[in-house]
Amino acid sequence: MTTPPTAPDPTMDAIGQAVAEGRAGDVPSARRKLLALWSTIGVTGDPLHRCSLAHYLADLYEDPSQALAWDIRALDAADAVTEQRAQEHHADLHIAGFYPSLHLNLADAYRRLGSFAAAAEHIEAARTQTPRLPRDPYGDLIRNAIHEVAEAITAQDRTPRTSAPGSPS
Template sequence: MDPNNPVVQLCGQGMQAEAQGRADEARELFHQAWAVATDDFEACVAAHYVARHQDTPEGVLHWNTVCLERADRVGDERVTGFYPSMHLNLARANEELGNADKAREHYQRAADCGDDALSGPYRDGIRYAVAKGLRSTSESEALRELLAKLCARADLTALGLLLPSYLGDLGGAQDRVALLTALQMVHAGRSLPEDEQAILGRAITEVTASAKD
């Protein structure tokens, strides 16, 4: 984005104010950005930040919807990288309002276009957040129980094997295979207490079944 663009500048100032704990000033700067926006691209950028400072879930949903609508109107490479974040924000807003089906729809759309996000920690953060959202409706109960026990014991070896594939699991075939492979590696190591080894066996069964769906 053009750093000399007035909307970009105002949003940047708003983010600085937000980081310094000046929420009211940040909110005002973001609304100023919306007021001075002259096209759909600028309006998309401004709406994204206005959504951050809403007092109600309905307000958050409204402004994130506006953000997506304006991006769709732009329809070119300037907004391609915005879509994973936009769908993630819409998923969270719908989830907070109890709109489970819409939330899952947007989580899935965020997963489908996740590679369009800027590579690096930004993309990884979106991927982990989307994976967490998708897990909220389809996670293996046995795997959740196992991870809780491993965390309680601080079993770093087992956690180191499982967490990368677990945190990034978007439910696709490759992700399911990666998670299942990690689970099988821990199982083959036979390093867990007997009760956890049994839970691990159930987790493998559940993940295998979900990979066939």
Template sequence: MADDRMAEVFAAVRLGGVDQVAARQVLEKLWNEIGDHADALHRCLIAHYLADLQAEAADALHWDQCALAAVFGPGIPLDEGLRGFLPSLYLNLADSHRRVGEFEVARMQLAIARGHLDVLAADAYGALIRSRLRSIEAALLARSLSPLANS
């Protein structure tokens, strides 16, 4: 069942490259189906990808908060798999707070993300996250509310 659910999530993510509205609908349906007590990784991934598909910064912030809440829910062990998502989750929170004009909160989230960078390997994904951190820092310095490229 878990593998089937992950397959559904990743199929919706791929759909997002073609039709963001349809992908958002699929992910929202999955979110409602799995409920509050589902696997933390499933909840985290669905919310994480839903945040990326939002047109409004406040909506993205909501889903970014849901993704992080899934990781830190009551009784959820913070295993290595979930720990690996923390830099990205906190970066997304920082970016969403920045986009809604909450610059101080964004700086705090960025500092937390920076504190979790040690879990990243020296690979393409690690380089992508570190590059995104620098982009968000620059946007914060400029007090920009605009979406970043590839956000």
């Protein structure tokens, strides 16, 4: 994204701060902060907030069943985000660009749980959505991860990916 957010959004700022904390290694604190925000937002709150929070919170769980629950919430919330709402947050943001990553995460969680048919459905949905990805390092990262997860599904490999967000390096 090249332009700044169109309006300050304290909730998105708080989500971003918790995510940064988790990426810096304090996963328990980041998880607590995101769960507290989830309680504030609620299940009927702003879908952009719910989608973003759930998407990032899923990455903070090593247990694939816990990650899956948050990945499902993220996809459900994305379906309620309008293009207008996405662009209110950031002029360059398009909700369509969320779907490859959301389906990728669902595919990976299902794969880790051994539900390879469900994983295959979501990896195909992610592949179908890849034209919506930007041609930049982020888009390349997601495309590569889709390929990696697809191979693991074919091999019926349940091993956690070392390249997945939240994975120990």
